[in-house]
Amino acid sequence: MAFKDIELNMGPQHPSTHGVLRLKLTVDNEVVLKVEPVIGYLHRGMEKLWENLTYTQIVPLTDRLDYLAALSNNLAFALTVEKLAGIEVPKRGQYIRIVLAELQRLASHLAWAGFMANDIGAMSILLYSFEAREDILDVFEEYIGARLTVHGIRIGGVPRDLDEALVSRIRGVLAGIPRRLKDIRALLDENRIWKQRTVGIGLISAAEALDFGLTGPALRASGVNWDLRKSIPYSSYDEMDFDVPLGRKGDVYDRYLVRMAEIEQSIRIVNQALDKLPPGEFMAKVPRVLKIPPGQVFQTIEAPKGVLGFTIKSNGTDKPERVKMKSPSFINLQSLEHMCRGNLFSDVVGILGSMDIVLGEIDK
Amino acid sequence: MSDPQPKHPFILTRADHFITWAQKNSLWPFGSGLACCAIEMIATAAARFDIARFGMELFRASPRQADLFIVAGTVTNKMAPIIRRLWEQMPDPKWAVAMGNCAVCGGPFPTYAVLQGVDKIIPVDVYIAGCPPTPQGLLHGLMTLQAKIARSHPTKEILNPDARRTR
Amino acid sequence: MLDVPADRPALREVHEALTGRFPDSVRAGSFEKGELAETIRAEDLLPVLRFLRSEQGFNCLDDLIVLDNVRLPEAPAKRFSVLYQLYRFPGDVRVRLVVDVGEDEPLDSVVPIYRSAHWAEREAFDMFGLRFRGHPDLRRVYLPDDFDGYPLRKDFPLEGKGDGL
Numbered sequence: 001m002a003f004k005d006i007e008l009n010m011g012p013q014h015p016s017t018h019g020v021l022r023l024k025l026t027v028d029n030e031v032v033l034k035v036e037p038v039i040g041y042l043h044r045g046m047e048k049l050w051e052n053l054t055y056t057q058i059v060p061l062t063d064r065l066d067y068l069a070a071l072s073n074n075l076a077f078a079l080t081v082e083k084l085a086g087i088e089v090p091k092r093g094q095y096i097r098i099v100l101a102e103l104q105r106l107a108s109h110l111a112w113a114g115f116m117a118n119d120i121g122a123m124s125i126l127l128y129s130f131e132a133r134e135d136i137l138d139v140f141e142e143y144i145g146a147r148l149t150v151h152g153i154r155i156g157g158v159p160r161d162l163d164e165a166l167v168s169r170i171r172g173v174l175a176g177i178p179r180r181l182k183d184i185r186a187l188l189d190e191n192r193i194w195k196q197r198t199v200g201i202g203l204i205s206a207a208e209a210l211d212f213g214l215t216g217p218a219l220r221a222s223g224v225n226w227d228l229r230k231s232i233p234y235s236s237y238d239e240m241d242f243d244v245p246l247g248r249k250g251d252v253y254d255r256y257l258v259r260m261a262e263i264e265q266s267i268r269i270v271n272q273a274l275d276k277l278p279p280g281e282f283m284a285k286v287p288r289v290l291k292i293p294p295g296q297v298f299q300t301i302e303a304p305k306g307v308l309g310f311t312i313k314s315n316g317t318d319k320p321e322r323v324k325m326k327s328p329s330f331i332n333l334q335s336l337e338h339m340c341r342g343n344l345f346s347d348v349v350g351i352l353g354s355m356d357i358v359l360g361e362i363d364k
Numbered sequence: 365m366s367d368p369q370p371k372h373p374f375i376l377t378r379a380d381h382f383i384t385w386a387q388k389n390s391l392w393p394f395g396s397g398l399a400c401c402a403i404e405m406i407a408t409a410a411a412r413f414d415i416a417r418f419g420m421e422l423f424r425a426s427p428r429q430a431d432l433f434i435v436a437g438t439v440t441n442k443m444a445p446i447i448r449r450l451w452e453q454m455p456d457p458k459w460a461v462a463m464g465n466c467a468v469c470g471g472p473f474p475t476y477a478v479l480q481g482v483d484k485i486i487p488v489d490v491y492i493a494g495c496p497p498t499p500q501g502l503l504h505g506l507m508t509l510q511a512k513i514a515r516s517h518p519t520k521e522i523l524n525p526d527a528r529r530t531r
Numbered sequence: 532m533l534d535v536p537a538d539r540p541a542l543r544e545v546h547e548a549l550t551g552r553f554p555d556s557v558r559a560g561s562f563e564k565g566e567l568a569e570t571i572r573a574e575d576l577l578p579v580l581r582f583l584r585s586e587q588g589f590n591c592l593d594d595l596i597v598l599d600n601v602r603l604p605e606a607p608a609k610r611f612s613v614l615y616q617l618y619r620f621p622g623d624v625r626v627r628l629v630v631d632v633g634e635d636e637p638l639d640s641v642v643p644i645y646r647s648a649h650w651a652e653r654e655a656f657d658m659f660g661l662r663f664r665g666h667p668d669l670r671r672v673y674l675p676d677d678f679d680g681y682p683l684r685k686d687f688p689l690e691g692k693g694d695g696l
């Protein structure tokens with residue numbers, strides 16, 4: 001009896017789909033022939049809701065998009081509104097934004113490492129990485145009062161200053177992360193089982209990745225040197241000195257290595273930003289009721305998952321006419337089928353994990 | 365809520381205490397992690413907040429092996445029939461906890477796509493507010509559920525099937 | 532003719548190349564807040580995109596945005612505007628193409644030129660009801676297939692029509 005063209009359903013309730021994602025797999029024995037993602041199980045109608053809210057009211061809702069990296073969403077939206085309204089963020093505010101955004105990148109990558117390792121079977125890594133992440137969430141809680149949906153970057157700057165106590169606390173947290181990272185890497189990097197499950201799996205070449213519109217660490221793992229923080233810098237990133245880690249083959253192992261290296265680079269950026277923190281204001285003068293004359297802009301940032309952007313069209317009132325979000329995970333997920341084809345269906349979980357998608361961002 | 369029975373035999377009361385003690389200290393959650401609240405649920409299960417001290421570290425992936433349905437996150441209209449089916453697949457006795465504002469009442473999303481509260485499709489025992497509730501908040505809610513379980517009378521349902529709560 | 536400032540030579544060059552090759556197609560151009568936007572005729576969408584991709588090097592489609600103009604005070608003749616945000620990598624040049632399309636008019640699908648438009652066009656169909664000729668698999672992407680209505684249209688209520696379930 002031949003087991004050809006069997007349709008398997010994975011999700012939407014599944015421990016390893018990183019949210020409510022449904023994958024319709026067509027397999028031939030154990031080899032994947034087709035993968036069709038079905039999304040929309042977390043579609044909350046955000047873009048419609050935003051047309052009924054003021055710009056300031058939208059900022060906390062953007063936390064719920066990529067909920068593992070809430071500050072990145074805040075930053076992208078705030079930068080877009082500032083570009084549209086012509087608001088200039090003071091230098092100190094920009095530096096504090098760099099600190100917060102990179103700390104958020106650390107938290108997001110640590111959570112990703114835990115989830116991916118847990119999916120492949122290395123369950124203790126989840127506990128290690130979440131413990132490291134808790135230190136960072138404690139910093140957010142001390143800064144603004146929230147752990148996950150932080151809302152710590154607002155239109156015009158940041159809501160609070162980083163005082164001496166907080167700066168030294170952040171430095172302490174950053175000093176502790178390399179040790180935990182070393183533990184995680186010692187367990188995974190040269191681990192024979194880890195390598196058997198990740199090396200040569202889920203390959204995508206540089207040309208194909210660009211063609212699919214892939215962005216973020218998954219693209220850099222294929223060898224494409226594209227980081228928006230370097231190419232179209234925002235919020236004073238051009239004054240920071242850091243490297244962009246690249247992969248070679250574009251398999252799951254390369255994507256893992258790239259994100260691990262990005263964690264180290266983020267630590268470097270935060271330390272630099274804290275060293276060079278300029279004095280002055282941290283929030284621009286933004287009117288209480290922000291009305292923006294008609295116009296339209298498109299602004300992107302390098303979020304932990306890829307290139308995150310907003311297009312905002314204003315109509316003269318305090319509510320936007322249209323807000324469209326460019327979601328990196330939405331576009332990245334389209335290349336899942338290409339990466340999975342030809343691999344065993346038990347590798348689908350590892351490949352999906354290495355792409356680092358968040359359903360809140362995909363479904364809006 | 366259970367009604368007091370002054371003539372309830374002593375042995376059945378002791379049996380109730382024992383059964384509810386066993387139930388509340390070994391709840392196996394079926395983590396339906398839908399959105400942001402799922403991350404805080406996982407953080408509660410991680411090392412710092414350690415849900416294992418309540419006996420709940422065994423998050424089951426299959427509803428057939430779980431007895432506590434934690435609805436963590438926004439329930440959309442597209443996901444609602446699936447949540448209902450998962451609830452029906454869980455064997456008795458079972459409890460449900462609505463974690464987070466979206467599961468309680470639709471949260472900040474009064475839109476065409478969001479179910480305004482998961483209690484529209486499944487009976488909820490404990491509502492935990494928050495967006496997302498902190499791990500401490502989730503643990504407080506679970507402890508409230510444990511207190512609720514301690515007040516129940518399972519022997520009444522076992523001995524008198526007609527008195528079984530219709531879920 | 533649009534006057535792109537001299538300190539943006541790449542954008543200037545793109546504008547001149549586009550208006551030079553497709554003089555009848557480019558209806559309007561604007562340069563605001565540092566962004567170049569060109570409005571073109573719907574029937575020239577595919578040739579213009581092919582030209583921009585192969586000869587001007589715009590190898591990435593960053594985003595596909597649809598606007599519903601029905602509530603605007605100037606009430607345009609065609610209800611929807613579809614915006615194609617293009618990006619040249621390496622080089623970091625951005626340009627936006629604007630196409631106006633009426634309510635029941637189909638638009639050509641750009642999936643043969645930019646693969647990442649596949650789901651973006653499905654999203655446009657799901658949210659606005661726009662149809663794309665030649666799309667390999669045009670169906671809803673977020674909402675269930677039997678959903679009635681197109682939510683992001685301005686005349687669709689936020690709370691939805693009736694009981695969601």
